[in-house]
Amino acid sequence: MKNGHYIDDFLRYLEIEKNASVYTVRHYASDLQQFTAHLEEQRIDGFETVTYLHVRMFLAKLGADDYAKRSISRKLSALRSFYQYLLREGAVAVSPLSYVRTPKLEKKLPRFLYLEQTLALLEAPDLSTPLGVRDRALMECLYASGMRVSELVGLDVSSIDLDNGIALVFGKGAKERYVPLGELAVDALRSYMDDARNELLEGKEALPLFLNYRGTRLSDRSVRRIVDKYVEQLALASDVSPHTFRHTFATHMLEAGADLRVVQELLGHVDLSTTQIYTHVTKDHLQSIYNKAHPRA
Known part of the structure; x- marks a missing residue:
């Protein structure tokens, strides 16, 4: 395609100027490559010649190939941003x-x-091992703060203030926010930082807070594997993931009477409507409790 270089330029723009996540850049790249392949099949040479009908044809093909609405919506989002x-x-x-x-x-x-x-x-890890102490600390941290997994693995030792029980996290769009940690999470982090983390470092120095067995920063995927291990150990539902801690944090906060805007701030949501989905969860939860508890429900 004659002006295919625009995709590379756009992806660099996303990464550098918009500070998009690696996940977003990777998926937008895949979506745009798929769109470009479709244009080449239709013998369309150049993004400036693409019309509304060409986009409709692309969407129709995705529908015929049984793509889910959510996937189609994401591909549309990529195309909108690109144009x-x-x-x-x-x-x-x-x-x-x-x-x-x-x-x-x-x-x-x-x-x-x-x-x-x-x-x-939270109580599943074996606290007699450095990795078990680390696992307890990171899960306590996820549940206590509601932070995203990407925010968790991005934490450095300097991001944590144990005396005041807060953490400075870098959210989407490079936005900073402070999140509370809570007493039990602080205790778990203190145990990890005093002993287990030093054992993982083996005399080396490192900025990251959560380390793998080699003494380097944990990745998102590693946290997923850690949580999967304990989910399997406890025979919980297979769709429990590290992100489930974030959903659980928000749900438990609202069930306990927390203000919706406070939860929005703690989660780092830009739009209140993103946080409002949790009110539906709590209503469903209250209904289920009522149905079980009331003799004439």
Whole structure:
């Protein structure tokens, strides 16, 4: 394609100027490559010649190939962002996405854990080993703060103030926020930082807070494997993930009477509507308790 270099330029723009996550850049790259392949099949040479009908044909093909609405919606989002970039750069005069509607998505209620399940997970690690102490600390940290896994693995030792029980996290779009940790999470972190972390370092120096067995920073995928191990050990539902701690934090906070805007701030949500999904969870939870407890429910 004659101006295919615009995709590389756009991905660099996302990474450097928009500070998009590695996950977002990777998926947008895949979506745009798929769109480009479709254009080449249709013998369309150049993004400036793409019309509304070409985009509709692409969407129709995705539907025929049984792509989920959520996947189609993400691909549309990638195309919208890409054409906004092309407009800004003067590479196109109009966006062919202007009159394309995003498919309506069903709101999926987030998966969360009940309190007894949460406590079982937190208490599952073997505290006689450095890795077990680390695992307890990182899960306590996830549940106490509601931070994203990417925020957790990005923490350095300097990000944590144990005396005041707070952590400074870097969220989406390089936005900073302070999150409380709570007494039990502080105790678990203190145990980890006083002994277990030094054993993992083996005399070396390192900035990251959470380390793997080689003494280097844990990755998102490593945290997933750690949580998977204890989920399997306790025979919990297979769809429990590190992100489930974030959903659980928000749900438990709202069930205990926390203000929705406070939870929004703690989670680092820009839009209150993103946080409001948890109110549906709590309503469902209250209904289920009522149905079980009331003799004439």
